[in-house]
Amino acid sequence: MKHRSFFWFILPSLAAMLLFIALPIVSVFVQSLFVEHEQVLVVTENCGPFGCKQVTSVDVEATQAMVEKAPLGRFNGFGTYINRNHLAFAEVAAAWSSAQGLGDFAGKVMNLPFYKALLFTLAYTFIVTPLVILLGLAIALGVNALPKMLKGPTIFFSLLPMIVTPLIGSLILFWMIDAQGIIGASLQILFDDPDLSLKASPTLTWITLFVYGVWHSAPFSFIVFYAGLQTVPEDTMEAAMIDGATRWQRLRYVVVPYMTPLVTFIMLMQLMDNFRVFEPIVGFSASANATSLSWIIYNDLRGQDTQLFGSAATTSMLTIVGVCILLTPVLLRTWREFNRKAV
Amino acid sequence: MSLATQRRSASLIIFSTGFVILWLCLASLPFLWTLWGSFKVQGDFFSKADWSYALTGVRTQIETGAAFTGDGYFGAWIEQEFWRATLNTAIVVIATVVISLTLGTLGGYALARSGYRYAFWLLMAALVFRAMPHITLVSGYLLPFFQWNLWGHLPTAIIVLVAINQPFTLWMLHSFFLNIPKDMDESAMVDGCTRFQAFRHVIIPVMWPGVITTGLFSFLLAYNDFAVTGMLLSQQNQTMVPKIASFLGTTQVEGNVMFAVAAVVSATAPLFALVMFFQRQIVSGLTAGAVKG
The missing domain is CATH 1.10.3720.10 (MetI-like)
Structure with a gap:
C-alpha cells in the first residue's frame, strides 16, 4: 500500500489514539509536576467580652481566584514523586535505618500507601495469572472429553463470569459472601465460628479478591485452550500412543507443547488486565484491606472536596512505568521475531 | 478425534465430568442465586436467621403477602x-x-x-x-x-x-x-x-x-x-x-x-x-x- 493512502486510511484511528491516549499521558506527566494551591488563610482577630481570639479561616475567594489563574496548581517538580504518598524515599530510608531485621523493614514499608498498593497489584497479577492458566487448561480438557451435545451449553455457562461487568460480577459474589449471604453463612457454620467474616481480615480479603480474579478470567483461558485442543493433530497423538505413552505422558509431551504459544498469549493478556485491577476493590468494598494502583488513582480523583490531580497524576505516571516494565520482555521478543521475519 | 485416543477409564470420566460440573456450578450459580434473590425482600436475601430463607422467601411472604416481589425493580x-x-x-x-x-x-x-x-x-x-x-x-x-x-x-x-x-x-x-x-x-x-x-x-x-x-x-x-x-x-x-x-x-x-x-x-x-x-x-x-x- 502506498504511503499516501495508508496515511488517509489510518488517520482517523490514529488521531483518536494520539488525542485520547498519547496526549493524556503527556497531560498526566505535566500534572504530576504540579501540586494543588495552598489555601489562602486569613487570620482575623475576634474581640468579644472575654478578650480577643485569633481565628484562622480559609479565604475562599482568594483561593478560588488563584485556582482560576493557574488551574494546574503550583509547580512542584518531582516533589510529589518522593513524598510520603508515593515513592516516599525519606520514609523508606528512615525505616531502613531504624528497622530491626528485614521483616520489620518490610512491615514498615508496607504501611506506606503506594507500596501497599503496589504489593497488592503485583501479588494479584502474579498469583491470579498462573492460576487462571492452570484452571483454564483443566476446564478445557474436561469439556473436551464431554459428549458433543453437551459442549455448547457448557461453553455458554462457562462464558458468563468473563462476560459480566467486573463491577457487577464482584458485587454478586460480594453479596453472597456477606455474613448474611449464602456463602458467608455457610462458611460460618462450616468453621463453627459465628464471627467469621471474609471482609474483616486482610488475608481473607486478599484471598477473596484472588478467587474473584480467577473466577472472572478462567473462562478466557478456557476458551483459548479449548480452541487450541481442537488443533492438536491426531497423528501425533496416535504415534505417541503406539509408542506406549500413557495418558499423562501424552498430555505432558504432546498436548502441552502445542499449547505453549497459547500460554504466552493468555499470559500477555492476563498480565495487562490483572495489573489494572480496580473494579473488584470497589465492588467488594475492600479498600480498607487491599488497595491497588488503579484504586489509589481513583480515590485521589474522587476526593470529596478537593480532587488531588497532582497526586493522582504521579501515581498514574508510576503505574505507566510499571506497565512498560511489564511489557518490555514481550515487546523485545516480538521485535526480535519481526526482525527475523524481515531477514 | 478418533475413538482410539478418546477412550478412557471409567474413573477418569467420572473425575473429569465431576470437575466440569463443579466448574459449571461455580460459573453459573451466583447469577441464578442473584436472579432468584432479586425478587425477595432484603430480609430474605441477607437473612439473619437462615440463608435458606432466600430460597423460600419467608420474610417476603410476611412483608408483601406473596413469595415474589417486584419491589426492588420498581x-x-x-x-x-x-x-x-x-x-x-x-x-x-x-x-x-x-x-x-x-x-x-x-x-x-x-x-x-x-x-x-x-x-x-x-x-x-x-x-x-x-x-x-x-x-x-x-x-x-x-x-x-x-x-x-x-x-x-x-x-x-x-x-x-x-x-x-x-x-x-x-x-x-x-x-x-x-x-x-x-x-x-x-x-x-x-x-x-x-x-x-x-x-x-x-x-x-x-x-x-x-x-x-x-x-x-x-x-x-x-x-x-x-x-x-x-x-x-x-x-x-x-x-x-x-x-x-x-x-x-x-x-x-x-x-x-x-x-x-x-x-x-x-x-x-x-x-x-x-x-x-x-x-x-x-x-x-x-x-x-x-x-x-
Whole structure:
C-alpha cells in the first residue's frame, strides 16, 4: 500500500489514539509536576467580652481566584514523586535505618500507601495469572472429553463470569459472601465460628479478591485452550500412543507443547488486565484491606472536596512505568521475531 | 478425534465430568442465586436467621403477602430512575461501537495491507496503549475537561471510549483483514479502482463476520466500563454501571440494597442475551488473536 493512502486510511484511528491516549499521558506527566494551591488563610482577630481570639479561616475567594489563574496548581517538580504518598524515599530510608531485621523493614514499608498498593497489584497479577492458566487448561480438557451435545451449553455457562461487568460480577459474589449471604453463612457454620467474616481480615480479603480474579478470567483461558485442543493433530497423538505413552505422558509431551504459544498469549493478556485491577476493590468494598494502583488513582480523583490531580497524576505516571516494565520482555521478543521475519 | 485416543477409564470420566460440573456450578450459580434473590425482600436475601430463607422467601411472604416481589425493580427503575441510566448506556454503547468500528476497519485494513516497517511499529504502539490502565488515562483527561467544560457530557465519554477501544479494534480487525486474500482488492485496483474504491466495493462486502465479532468486543468494553463512565459523566448522564455503584454509596436504608440487586440483574440480562445469540462469534473472537500467536 502506498504511503499516501495508508496515511488517509489510518488517520482517523490514529488521531483518536494520539488525542485520547498519547496526549493524556503527556497531560498526566505535566500534572504530576504540579501540586494543588495552598489555601489562602486569613487570620482575623475576634474581640468579644472575654478578650480577643485569633481565628484562622480559609479565604475562599482568594483561593478560588488563584485556582482560576493557574488551574494546574503550583509547580512542584518531582516533589510529589518522593513524598510520603508515593515513592516516599525519606520514609523508606528512615525505616531502613531504624528497622530491626528485614521483616520489620518490610512491615514498615508496607504501611506506606503506594507500596501497599503496589504489593497488592503485583501479588494479584502474579498469583491470579498462573492460576487462571492452570484452571483454564483443566476446564478445557474436561469439556473436551464431554459428549458433543453437551459442549455448547457448557461453553455458554462457562462464558458468563468473563462476560459480566467486573463491577457487577464482584458485587454478586460480594453479596453472597456477606455474613448474611449464602456463602458467608455457610462458611460460618462450616468453621463453627459465628464471627467469621471474609471482609474483616486482610488475608481473607486478599484471598477473596484472588478467587474473584480467577473466577472472572478462567473462562478466557478456557476458551483459548479449548480452541487450541481442537488443533492438536491426531497423528501425533496416535504415534505417541503406539509408542506406549500413557495418558499423562501424552498430555505432558504432546498436548502441552502445542499449547505453549497459547500460554504466552493468555499470559500477555492476563498480565495487562490483572495489573489494572480496580473494579473488584470497589465492588467488594475492600479498600480498607487491599488497595491497588488503579484504586489509589481513583480515590485521589474522587476526593470529596478537593480532587488531588497532582497526586493522582504521579501515581498514574508510576503505574505507566510499571506497565512498560511489564511489557518490555514481550515487546523485545516480538521485535526480535519481526526482525527475523524481515531477514 | 478418533475413538482410539478418546477412550478412557471409567474413573477418569467420572473425575473429569465431576470437575466440569463443579466448574459449571461455580460459573453459573451466583447469577441464578442473584436472579432468584432479586425478587425477595432484603430480609430474605441477607437473612439473619437462615440463608435458606432466600430460597423460600419467608420474610417476603410476611412483608408483601406473596413469595415474589417486584419491589426492588420498581424502586430501582422508577424511584431511582434507573431507566435514565439504561437509556444513557444505550446511547453510549451504540455510538461507541459504530464509531470505533468505522475507524477501526479503515485503520485495520491499512495496517493489514501495508508491508512497511511503520505499520509494525504502529501495532506495537497500539499494544502498549492497550495495556494502559484506563484510570491513568482518565486522570489525564479530568483537569483539561473541567477547564474546557467538556466534563459530564455523553459525547465526551463516547469519544474517549472510542479512543480506548481503538488499539484492540485495530489488532483484531488487522488480523481479520490479513485473512482476506490480498489478490481480491489488488485485482480490483488493476481493473482501475482506487484504493478506497477497492475497499468499498470488494472488501466491505466480505468483511462482516470479522466486523461483527470485533463489534461484540467493543460492545462489551463500552458496556462494562466503570473507570471512564464513572469519572467523566455527571449525575444526570450516568450510565448503568456507575449508577449501580452510586446505589451502594447512598442507600444504606433498609430495603434499598435490593434496588442495587435488581439493577444488577437488569444490567446483566442484556449480556446473557448477547452470549446466547453470539456465542460462536465470541469464541472465535477470543481465539482469533491466539491462534495466530
